[in-house]
Amino acid sequence: MSLIPPASIITLTTDFGASDHYAGAMCGVMLSINPQLRFVDITHQINSYDLTDAAYTTDAAYRYFPAGTIHLIVVDPGVGSGRRAILACCGNYYFIAPDNGVLSAVFMQEEDVSVFEISETKYFLQQVSATFHGRDIFAPAAAWLSTGIEPASFGKQITDYKLIDLPQAQLKEPDIISGQIIKVDKFGNMISNITYQDIESAKKKWGKQKFIIELGEAKITNLIQYYAQAKDKQPCALFGSSGYLEIVIKQQRACDILGISVGQHIRLIYL
Amino acid sequence: MSLIPPASIITLTTDFGASDHYAGAMCGVMLSINPQLRFVDITHQINSYDLTDAAYTTDAAYRYFPAGTIHLIVVDPGVGSGRRAILACCGNYYFIAPDNGVLSAVFMQEEDVSVFEISETKYFLQQVSATFHGRDIFAPAAAWLSTGIEPASFGKQITDYKLIDLPQAQLKEPDIISGQIIKVDKFGNMISNITYQDIESAKKKWGKQKFIIELGEAKITNLIQYYAQAKDKQPCALFGSSGYLEIVIKQQRACDILGISVGQHIRLIYL
């Protein structure tokens, strides 16, 4: 179990968007419990109800924060139902989220994981709605945790927390790495689940280094290091800042030009 | 008059959007006056010039903040004209806004209300533009207030502050509750102005509990408690986190599917 004391920093990752009062109300609830808190928005633009998007986004950001940071993730299609609320101590960080798999990527990364159900109602808002546990349960739990309340005080430790399948790239015969697009970023860059480690494994397994990339109808042969190396209008591949292979077109929205969205298969075919 | 000392927390509710420097410049002005301030965005996506939207959004968020919080609302189509700037002490909170009715919902909620005109130019930015009082008047007033300047120092107390009509649901013969859609949220959920109290009043008045909901061409008979209870593709009704009846479709944008926007009439027809 983590022994790092919680920081007064709380990050927010939600699918609430920017046009409603939802995220603001959560911050108000938290400041009412701990006026010293500071907030960092990771994003409020997770695709509505999309647990996979939330899992990847959380994974891309959480480790860059100071030890003790409390990461609050509210993508919660099951709000009001029997799904549990959880507090997870994972390595140097704390996570507060619904028990619906949004923390799966973190659970896969971190070795030192303890998870507690959040069931102690004295840490809830006085009146709990059936539709906004972000404000009524998750936010107050995060704020109370930041004041030094022990994780075990929120509820019993559990081990059957939910995990969702986050698709991994696979090495397939004959000599193909098979993956998929897991994210399209603001620039229209398409991020796959193929890692540098997958390329290394392929090299070791098949003794080959040369491949072409197949994505929809495009065949991509240029592997570059940074965006400015790309030739105008030509789709290129590079390893992005989270360690995943991504497909880009120089200063253009590759996803629109190639007509690709999240879930599309991508294959590295070794020659 | 409120005796709660102002907190160093300022919330922002504007129609400035996220692509311009407007909100950032306001924060800069405030930090120049009080470097200890912390900001919470409620939203900058109020529909342009929409006082009703601003009034509802402010109402949904303000009470979740610590006592003494200063709520800054800048939706200001009359900027530069004769409309006044006001500082309102309402219960445990302070509000800084143009005197155009954006605080109407707060004025209706709170019993203890004192309103002051903001006219003392020494609390303005040195040069006041005719088009951006958010930066030049409202932001500096909020920041000076946070430093402990008395509300009465900003200008004379007034009682003729502006109120706008926020439509209330009505019980009509024969046995109908008549309301309207006042907000569509990021998920496409359509929030009406019908409250749980309206349902209770109808029950008492007419001795009836069963109703069907008419919204545009849809007839809705399912009243559920939380989103996950909805059956796929079927419009349902529930009481949302602000206490209003809302119409939803499970994990879909009900507003798009039903073709409904803000202002649409909604009727509960008792059987």
Add this chain to the structure above:
Amino acid sequence: MSLIPPASIITLTTDFGASDHYAGAMCGVMLSINPQLRFVDITHQINSYDLTDAAYTTDAAYRYFPAGTIHLIVVDPGVGSGRRAILACCGNYYFIAPDNGVLSAVFMQEEDVSVFEISETKYFLQQVSATFHGRDIFAPAAAWLSTGIEPASFGKQITDYKLIDLPQAQLKEPDIISGQIIKVDKFGNMISNITYQDIESAKKKWGKQKFIIELGEAKITNLIQYYAQAKDKQPCALFGSSGYLEIVIKQQRACDILGISVGQHIRLIYL
């Protein structure tokens, strides 16, 4: 060289959008170095790769912050290439940015400018990616600067920093001020690069005060002081909050109605 000590306030201006983890990860990196930091978003909605948009937006906001504020600007199409990272001390403010011209407007405004290359790798993140220097170089440099590290410690002083052409309005014969639209704001107001000073110069040079404005197919004759003075549906001109002439239509998106976008020529034709 600026002797103002750096504040614990960092502003962010990027083209990262709101849907990815990029800005959040930068804040995490900075808080890991200096947990006392507070952030103000200017905007993350700079048009992708648009150095001119970033230069104008930075210029419109930076001077409203307390002396010592560190302005972090990451619009960086050349990330990973040979382009330098710079730390600029300009008057009362610090700027951290790629050396690609995004600071051109600031360099034109401020008389007291010293610029340092950021090359000392001990102030970088331990592992530097080729695609996200915002997180790996610019953010840590800003945070280290905020802790009191001397600007000269980051690298050698340079004078050949890059400047981009920011188009200035011009007085042309016969009796025309020729400019262009440099920004369309959230309200659809079209901001030109024509300043009040340009109008004063024209008056002095040509002894004339009366002009009509030509923008696309529109001829505009109404010069007003604030938005509410505009007559319904009629395009009007006024001097906006940053001192530039802008073309507006009362409570409507003038850019859409007139079919105008950034770069469009605008002419004041003196009569």
